[in-house]
Amino acid sequence: MLPARARRPALAALAFAAAAAAAGASSLATEPAEPRAPQRLSETGLYGPDGRLAATVERFVPQYPLWTDGARKSRFVQLPPGARIDVSDVDAWRFPTGTKVWKEFAWGERKVETRFIWKATDDGWVFATYVWNDAQTEAVLAPEAGLRNAHEIAPGKRHSIPAVDDCLACHGLAPSPVLGFSALQLSDDRDPLAPHAEPLPPGALTLRALVAQDRLRPRRPEWATTPPRIRERDPVARAALGYLSANCGGCHNDRGPLARLGLVLLHDVARDGERDAPEPARATAVGAAGRYVMPGLAPDDSRLVAPGDPGRSALLHRLGSRRPSSQMPPLGSVVADAEAVALVRAWIASLPVAHASR
Amino acid sequence: MSSRRTSAFVTAALAASAIAAHVTTAAPPEASATAADPVARGRYLVKVMVCNDCHTPWHMGPNGPEPDMSRELSGHPEGVAVTAPPALGGAWQWAGAGTNTAFAGPWGVSFTANLTPDPETGLGRWTPETFVAAIRSGRHEGQGRPILPPMPWPMYRNASDEDLRAIFAYLQSIPKVRNRVPQPIDPPAAN
Numbered sequence: 001m002l003p004a005r006a007r008r009p010a011l012a013a014l015a016f017a018a019a020a021a022a023a024g025a026s027s028l029a030t031e032p033a034e035p036r037a038p039q040r041l042s043e044t045g046l047y048g049p050d051g052r053l054a055a056t057v058e059r060f061v062p063q064y065p066l067w068t069d070g071a072r073k074s075r076f077v078q079l080p081p082g083a084r085i086d087v088s089d090v091d092a093w094r095f096p097t098g099t100k101v102w103k104e105f106a107w108g109e110r111k112v113e114t115r116f117i118w119k120a121t122d123d124g125w126v127f128a129t130y131v132w133n134d135a136q137t138e139a140v141l142a143p144e145a146g147l148r149n150a151h152e153i154a155p156g157k158r159h160s161i162p163a164v165d166d167c168l169a170c171h172g173l174a175p176s177p178v179l180g181f182s183a184l185q186l187s188d189d190r191d192p193l194a195p196h197a198e199p200l201p202p203g204a205l206t207l208r209a210l211v212a213q214d215r216l217r218p219r220r221p222e223w224a225t226t227p228p229r230i231r232e233r234d235p236v237a238r239a240a241l242g243y244l245s246a247n248c249g250g251c252h253n254d255r256g257p258l259a260r261l262g263l264v265l266l267h268d269v270a271r272d273g274e275r276d277a278p279e280p281a282r283a284t285a286v287g288a289a290g291r292y293v294m295p296g297l298a299p300d301d302s303r304l305v306a307p308g309d310p311g312r313s314a315l316l317h318r319l320g321s322r323r324p325s326s327q328m329p330p331l332g333s334v335v336a337d338a339e340a341v342a343l344v345r346a347w348i349a350s351l352p353v354a355h356a357s358r
Numbered sequence: 359m360s361s362r363r364t365s366a367f368v369t370a371a372l373a374a375s376a377i378a379a380h381v382t383t384a385a386p387p388e389a390s391a392t393a394a395d396p397v398a399r400g401r402y403l404v405k406v407m408v409c410n411d412c413h414t415p416w417h418m419g420p421n422g423p424e425p426d427m428s429r430e431l432s433g434h435p436e437g438v439a440v441t442a443p444p445a446l447g448g449a450w451q452w453a454g455a456g457t458n459t460a461f462a463g464p465w466g467v468s469f470t471a472n473l474t475p476d477p478e479t480g481l482g483r484w485t486p487e488t489f490v491a492a493i494r495s496g497r498h499e500g501q502g503r504p505i506l507p508p509m510p511w512p513m514y515r516n517a518s519d520e521d522l523r524a525i526f527a528y529l530q531s532i533p534k535v536r537n538r539v540p541q542p543i544d545p546p547a548a549n
Contacts (some may be wrong), residue, residue: 171492173501201386257491258501262482292541323544325466330502340433 011213027167035120037128041139044116044130046076046102056081057102058204060200062180064246065188067337069153071112074104077205078179078242085210090183092175092255097122101178105159112151113161114139117177125177127167144186151350157334166331171256174250175266183207183269184245185225193239228269230278240347241267241281244315247329254280261291263304263315285350295326307351308334316344376430400528403429407514413470423456432480432535434459434469436445442538443467452507461508467543468506476534481526489526490519506542 023053038044048054083096099119105112111132118126119173124320130139146163149275153159160228171177179185186207191197196320200206210216211224232238251258264280273275290304294314306312318328320341327336381398404410415435429435435457436502443462444453447498452463459470472480484499484538496511505511514522 168502169493169495169497257488258499273508284427312480325542325544327503330497 001199007355013117013282014242016326024195036123036128037116037117037118037141039141041116041130044102045078046114046116047102054078057199058205059203060181060186061184061195061200062185062246064188064242065198065341066187066194066195066247067196067333067335068105069107069157070161071105071107071153071159073106076102076104079215084215087183087220088218089175090220091266093178093182094176095119095128095178097253099178101181103180107151107153107159108121110151111139112159113142115167116173117167118180121151125171125173127164129161130233132159139283142147154335158190162332169331170329172249175253175255180246183223183228184230184242184267187212187223187229189227189229191230191239191242193235193343194251195239195243195337195343214311226272228272230267231272231277232282234350236343237347241265241279242346243343247337247340251329261290292318292326305348305351308353310345310348316341316348320345359541374477377539396524396527398528399521400524400526400531402421404528404546405523407474407525412458413473414509415459417457419507423458425458429537430532430533431473432537433472433539434437436540440467440469443543452511455524461506463507464545468509469539469542470509472534472535472537472539473529474532474537475530479536480534482534484526486523486526489529490522493517493522498518 023091027342041047046057047056053076057078060077062076078100080096080098083098085096086094087095102114103119104114111130113131115129116127117162118128118282120126129142130147131142131150132139142161144164146166147161149158150161151159171179176182186205188208190200190207201286207227208224211219211221216223230238232241244265245267249264252261252263252268254264262284264284266280268280285305286307288304289299290302292302292314293299294302294312294317297312303309303312303313304315310316315328318326321327321338322334322336371376382430409431410425413431413433415429415432415438416423416427433442434455438455438457438460440455440460443466446453452461454461461468474480475482477483488500492498492505493511494515495501496505496515517525
């Protein structure tokens with residue numbers, strides 16, 4: 001059952017990645033021999049024969065991690081030797097065929113799953129996740145439909161292994177299917193207030209290292225001297241918008257299908273050089289009415305971000321909610337991120353009320 | 359029998375309108391419609407996959423309840439307020455409103471979506487990819503919260519890409535109806 005259906009994810013990612021592909025995408029379903037994820041994590045190339053990380057695998061740490069109910073994460077990448085990343089579109093990196101990226105999730109010392117994405121062909125990515133055994137010696141390919149409530153992470157709260165469709169909900173419609181290996185996320189100008197920031201292990205890849213090792217095309221030497229950062233002077237605003245870019249921007253950007261909402265939370269490196277270019281989140285959320293109405297408010301009173309008024313800000317409400325109809329992100333966590341809620345609340349409270357467009 | 363009467367009535371009432379064909383049983387649906395004409399294929403699929411049962415509000419006609427085809431596929435009418443669900447228990451686990459567009463159950467209260475191409479309140483800003491993603495993944499707008507019962511996406515997801523695209527093509531061809539369907543109501547137990 002798995003092999004037959006496992007074909008679709010890669011194809012879907014392909015269809016989404018090329019935003020213009022529109023109608024042509026379905027015909028690809030007839031193409032032969034889609035590559036598939038191996039049955040075991042040990043067969044993906046992450047580890048060498050000695051069980052240690054393979055020599056060709058490198059670590060990286062996005063400066064603004066995704067909140068997953070307090071999971072401890074480790075990330076690994078393997079770029080084909082000598083191949084370069086096409087960064088001509090600074091906000092949608094194109095990875096060489098053969099690129100593999102892994103993310104391990106642990107709660108406490110217990111490894112629970114390792115997610116894997118692999119650019120197996122020139123235009124298709126394979127998405128898969130591997131569930132660790134109790135002995136912590138091997139992880140096995142999860143069913144395409146995922147595993148609900150697989151691991152208890154807090155009393156009465158359980159982590160679910162995502163379905164492949166869930167991977168695609170977050171990764172499949174973003175400008176690049178790789179979300180955390182990007183110019184802002186790898187920038188050496190790391191945000192000291194980023195919620196749940198993880199320390200950089202020795203030798204971890206950063207933007208400066210990629211430039212120094214000549215692994216980008218074009219070379220982008222400016223990223224070594226003026227690394228990308230959120231265009232906000234106030235440190236709280238910087239961290240809040242960085243968090244929203246990483247945790248929400250994969251869906252809320254101006255290139256994917258949710259562009260129709262007009263809410264753009266993804267930072268745009270392309271405009272970093274422009275004087276006074278506003279952060280997209282500031283430009284599209286602050287004072288905007290939005291479509292979703294805060295429970296208990298009249299439509300006219302509800303704002304995506306009401307400057308100076310967290311209580312009327314639907315964005316904050318949805319970030320802090322885990323009710324199915326309102327929680328944001330809509331999947332991937334069962335506990336709200338209290339640290340992020342406090343940070344975004346502080347940012348909204350600090351916004352001058354004068355900006356309100358009512 | 360009764361459905362034949364209903365159809366006859368609707369057909370008579372809307373004689374001038376092409377949409378009457380959707381409920382008529384006199385003329386067999388164009389089962390042969392193929393991908394060559396996606397809109398015709400989509401019209402056929404929408405008919406036999408009974409989207410109208412839930413997405414067109416029902417009203418009481420002279421011959422009993424029937425879908426109000428003047429509001430074809432426009433979803434739960436914004437003017438029909440549905441508040442607290444009825445008390446349910448025992449064998450009765452869910453209930454539907456008289457319009458057949460609002461449903462109460464363990465999932466809270468769901469309201470059927472406006473499937474017309476109105477850009478503000480319907481599917482006007484959707485792409486074929488959004489529609490296919492929503493039906494396949496069972497996620498609101500293809501990427502959001504789980505789509506609630508009784509929307510039969512777990513069955514519809516077995517349709518081919520071609521058929522789903524044809525359904526969408528047809529839905530984009532029907533008259534726009536401006537109707538803002540309410541947000542679903544969470545079950546009391548949700549935190």
